[in-house]
Amino acid sequence: MRLPRRTPLRVPLRDRLRVSPDPALLRDVLLVCLASGVVGVSFGAIAVTGGLPVWVPVVMSLVVYAGSAQFSAVGVLLAGGGPVAAAATGLVLNTRTAAYSLAVAGDIGRHRLTRLLGAHLVTDETVAFTLAQSDPARRRAAFWTSGLALFAVWNTAVVVGALAGQALGDTSRYGLDAAFPAILAALVVPTLRKDAGVRRPAALGALLALAATPFLPTGVPVLIALLGLFLYEPGEPGDPSGPSAPSDSSDPCAPYNPYDPYDPEVTR
């Protein structure tokens, strides 16, 4: 997967801000782009091999642009769940983008159009890159550099995956039905490793969802899992050093949560 050559706005933005994005930032953005590209290809392929037309993952990536919510909504649809359950699952996952957008509101820009466009680029990754910078000009450069690069890479990758998926044909032979839960594992296990506080809520939630599966329409049991949050206890206030960019490139699929110093990673 190659980074598209055109990264619009980077040059004019750099001129306007008189700040060149520092090489370390560009390198980190590139790494996260590569990881994101792999996830995007899987998303496109899974959606299409599951039976959805090519336009669904492609359009969804453009207008929803949120990895885990896209996987979840498509997962519920492919499992035979109703549209309400599919949309609700994705929306619950995306409530956190409201918190993220509050955190970077001052860094997106001043013009109304800039803010309207920038809002769409708010993801776990862009927020992590933005908050890792020390001064406002660099934060803004980091937001737009990572935001535009990730948007371009994610959407290109989904198109590639969707077209490749179309060529695969019968997929249960390749065990691709195991790929969807495995992708979720790759997204969420790094967080479970690091934050013991979410393990009990997650375990209870999974048990409730499994127990409810025979009795409720597909897609609804997963929402019942949220009852597991009653077991949630915030961790101890820890590391006061504050946010930094996702430095652990070995699991870039579970980006950093800028809100929880003691829970440095959250799923996208």
Add this chain to the structure above:
Amino acid sequence: MSPTVAVVLALALGTYAFRLTGPVLHGRVTLPARVQGLLSAGAVVLLVALLATGALTEGGGFSGWARPVGVLVGVGLAWRRAPFVVVVLGAAGATAVLRGLGVG
């Protein structure tokens, strides 16, 4: 409007509304740490539930052994910090091998 189009639209509009919260309120509101923690934990709980039901069930019943065993391989690889591609291909490969051996 087809159900799939409705899902894409609802998800797109809702997500964009969440993302506009910050720019619209512009620094006048901050969330309590407790709420931020709950939002993050909620995402994890939902994803784990999707993982479990996706691994073990199919159409309201048991999915057969090949898939959950493959997923377990994937979970193990992820726990050992294997790269994304290895996790996914490991799970799919294990399931494919089990099916090839006649496990359902």
